[in-house]
Amino acid sequence: MPAIKDAIMQMLKCISPIDGTVYAERPVLTLEAAQAVAARARAAQAAWAARPLQERIDLVMAGVAAIGAMNDEIVPELAHMMGRPVRYGGEFRGFNERASHMATIAESALADIAVGEDATFLRYIKRVPHGVVFVVAPWNYPYMTAINTVAPALIAGNTVVLKHATQTLLVGERMARAFHAAGVPEDVFQNVFLDHDTTSALIAGGAFNFINFTGSVGGGRAMERAAAGTFTGLGLELGGKDPGYVMEDADLDAAVETLIDGAMFNSGQCCCGIERIYVHQSLFDAFVEKSVALVNSYKLGNPMNAETTIGPMANVRFAAEVRAQVAEALEMGAKAHIATMPEDDGAAYLTPQILTNVSHKMRVMRDESFGPVVGIMPVSSDEEAIALMNDSEFGLTASLWTADVDRAQAVGDRIETGTVFLNRADYLDPGLCWTGCKNTGRGGGLSVIGYHNLTRPKSYHLKKVTK
Template identity: 85%
Template sequence: MTLKCISPIDGSVFAERETLSRESAFEAAGRARKAQAAWATRPLAERSALVMKGVEAVGAMNDDIVPELAWQMGRPIRYGGEFGGFNERASHMAAIAEDALADISVGEDETFKRYIKRVPHGVVFVVAPWNYPYMTAINTVAPALIAGNTVILKHATQTLLVGERMAQAFHAAGVPEDVFQNVFLSHDVTNDLIAGNAFDFVNFTGSVGGGRAMERAAAGTFTGVGTELGGKDPAYVMEDADLGAAVDTLVDGAMFNSGQCCCGIERIYVHESLYDSFVELAVAIVKGYKLGNPLDAETTIGPMANVRFADEVRAQIAEAVEAGAIAHIAPFAEDDGGAYLTPQILTNVNHDMRVMRDESFGPVVGIMKVASDDEAIRLMNDSEFGLTASLWTRNLERAEHVGDRIETGTVFMNRADYLDPGLCWTGCKNTGRGGGLSQIGYHNLTRPKSYHLKKITA
């Protein structure tokens, strides 16, 4: 089977790779399992240093990576790629590894010594998405390797070259080839590997349907599965918010990367006292965007990664407008009816519309007027998803109180669309289960092993 990356820039085949046969895929998993014990016996500091050398090697490739990403998934080159976040996340996980993986002492006296170790699962399978292909992959790859696991990485077809780049860099840095492998797999072979106990832990970032497929494949194997799936992240702008900061941050959070962000802002609730001003300022920002070829330095918003993604966003917008929504942005000249899509702001929307319920994952956001915290909380919770929520107020205690009532994985105050590696990246409801980064990320990539040692004193 041949995997093909169709570039959103011009619809050409940018890259293609042959998938592994079932036999070859199981052989790769077997090599990873065989290599894991020796890798885990290396000192933690050595594993961590090798991973960070691999990260540095990826950084050295950045001049090539940035245009490569534009060709693969459409992000404008003006934004410089992902190495800043890639390095930040790996560096943080390396810095906290010793404490996060330290033994938990339960007590020692003249009779007993008791403690709990964190030991690696074994072989970790990472299935990474295309929208932030380097940063999402490193969230698991770095801590999994540092903790003593071996890793097999499978990247999305839209970003075929990312896993190759990472493997090349990590191998050049000294990470053994069988310890970190990049593979190209069909869905059927992926299913067979998981169902066949080839892995000890699976981390998947992608669609709700993809997450369900992973869980079905793992059913009965007792293989742990961590998932980060869909989102419909809300923002609530309270009457005491810094209006300018709220508009700038939330519009960027909705439109950056053509709206293709896991924690992008997809719906905004604004207190009635600020609503009109908020909409006016937001529309002015979006009207100033430059849609175009992501290889052009002037382009501020590129094409969506695939025509079918743009088609879904267009459908949601059209349905909303037919039901009474107001579209504030006239079609851009560069909107070709395909991957190049006009960013859109909608008002007069409600939760009967798919654009306010279903994941859009594109450059569109609906804005609704609210009169109170209770109304905003009810609307924010009226979703099958729960990844992040963004609150805008000058009152910290109020934000904490509102945050306690929101069904979400992360609560932001006066910021949005950011992943802090010191915090657990997690979700609830149909956004999935598990948690990456932070100390909890290490706990999810290891298992506890208890020691109850009785001393012979006579």
Template identity: 75%
Template sequence: MTTILKCISPIDGSVYAERPVADVAAARRAVAGVRSAQKAWAARPLAERIALVEAGVEALVAMKDEAVPELAHMMGRPVRYGGEFGGVVERAAYMGSIAAEALAPLVVENSARFERRIEREPHGVVFVIAPWNYPYLTAINTVAPALIAGNAVVLKHATQTLLAGERMVRAFTSAGIPQDVFINLFLDHLTTEALIAERAFDFINFTGSVNGGRAIERAAAGTFTPLGLELGGKDPGYVMEDADIDWAADVLMDGAMYNSGQCCCGIERIYVHRSRFDEFVAKSVEIVSRLRLGSPLDAETTLGPMANARFASEVRAQTAEAVAAGATPLIDPARFPQDDGGTYLMPQILTGVSHQMRVMRDESFGPVVGVMPVADDDEAISLMNDSPYGLTASLWTANADRAARIGGRLETGTVFMNRADYLDPALCWTGCKDTGRGGALSVIGFHNLTRPKSYHLRKALT
């Protein structure tokens, strides 16, 4: 019996899209076809591969009018924000612009006697397992540089954004990427794990939960397949006594609430110097209280439903537990009558929180944030590091040297000063601890999607 994947729309609980999964035999044939096509793709000039990837991105952006409401139906992001396509263009364009330098041979010697160099060679078939929260942005982080570097790509998307991978491949192949070089597969967990265990892929990039990352590692055990894993996060902000409070509150609340809090590097906990705590909290409550919860198809909505009722239930549970343990909720429920106990979830700011509460310790991935006062940098650093995760940290101060010193003591992949919830394609997107391993984008992203190959050529025998 064929398994059917169903995307349940968070708007109304209806089945928005269905697709049958490929069985193991069909999936093997598809991946074998990709492997056969990869060598010819890698043999094309780099400039040609870059141009075709850029054309694919352009074709995807041209689908924006269809893709934006489709995303709203699939995972609930309000149409007013226009999808993810500005970031898709920025990241793909940047990776194309640095490709020649990033992939250039490292020449150690080129003399009459010896030629010694290190080249970057594509892995072969890259498997991208993409998440639902930013289905195009997270995928493009690997898809664009992988194709540019000469790899072929197999894309598997989350069921919640069932149509995103299909649309992405359709755009790229319509722009001239060979059909067997970039494909989308609908797979269940068992088939996915079987393919990984058979070493069907030469590099795997997974973005998702910690448990999902562990499953990928178990499936790949003993295959020596290189992995890139971006997993959970509990990203902190620290507002110092010299911070611009209006600016900090505006950006940190956006980082906590945008996309209904469903962001890999969203702000989930905030520490504020005691001298500015009340001021920061008051400003934050004012900002969050102005959000409008409702249908993502309504252009006035600023906060859509969470992607799944199960995700909203977890946020409600964390919040209720915190309040029962003494936390104070500051957002008035009367401002959000649309909260239906299902996917439509009101935002919340909590004070009186501690690290004994799950809301300050476990990943929430929803529109709730706890705010704690701190006495100094040492206390803030200790609390920021008191987490199993390490993706980003957001520091708010007028002193860049101070931010750099604090950043050097933080267990995190990225340190921001006076900004949050942003991915700079010129920098490596990476994490530590349970957030995973590897790195995307930047020169390092190209290096992770290729392997070094050394040439030691002796020209003269004397």
């Protein structure tokens, strides 16, 4: 019996939110096998970094194109694994946009920094790869979040080991297959299936030179504990509770459409999804009325059906947390505006919800929900809105709505956040650094700063022979 139990414990299983069945399963690597993966990555890194930059760029972009060629298979696969409706067509547009931008800026972002040259000295700073980069990717946007690090890490000359979330078990496997078919050597980009103990042991053993983790605050703390004393660099994108603030001169219809979509799209399972909205009191009633009408137009259902606009949450336990937050808020006096939809099964299929009469005493306005619920509060001034937006342990993005750019900049300067949006939300621009503050984490991806985080500076102070 113990041997059977051990065998079961060594399998990772993706449970489909569509019907609760096992959609895919893979055996985890033993510690010895995982150490061998890391060793192969380390052995392959110098030769990969020695290739011309343009060659690395071309191989990475060929891998990206190979993923695009699989899109017709990927879209229904994602629906089965994490519940996103097939009508939205997958992630290749953003996947390609991010990789393409990082490819375009690579030469300038990785160029030597000239400090000075004269008859006696030549001085400059190079950007050199860390070595082996470990990418731990989340399930909610599994291709786009992974490529944020995979593409620039490989382009910069690192080798990459990718560990994907169990909920999207097949994504890393597909990415590795596509990149290998495009010509990226197998040891340069490897996908692994690991349990938590093996992951921690690899990190603690110094198997990697840089780690990029996207996930929960608890997961980020586990990464830091495992890396303690190794001096391994960490990039962490953790929780969020992103606010929207609608000022009195905002385009009301645009604000409703964008903020509510930002709260509900992907069943609310977005890193930078809108989880709380503050509306100037003069627009509050109209904003709520229009928001309720919009959400009532949604079609909850099987993500394989073309008419479905909002699918199940990725896992029953995620939906249970959202239901708990909503129930607690209602007990404390909040008002729910959306009647339970017929397709709500009390499990993964969850009615999207709008709440008013909320306060920051309620978990739904403090804790990360990561589901299709948003609380809306009236405010009387910028001062009140700023105080409420900053009353959070998280800081990823904030969405401001006004016709006054100067006012938005002044408000944005006072918000504790990684990104300030004006008249838009829930979008990752690869030209800008994707970063957060407070318990959202540290570091930054994409943009030129993404390259700086995936490399280290190396200074050259060369004295010439002048005899």
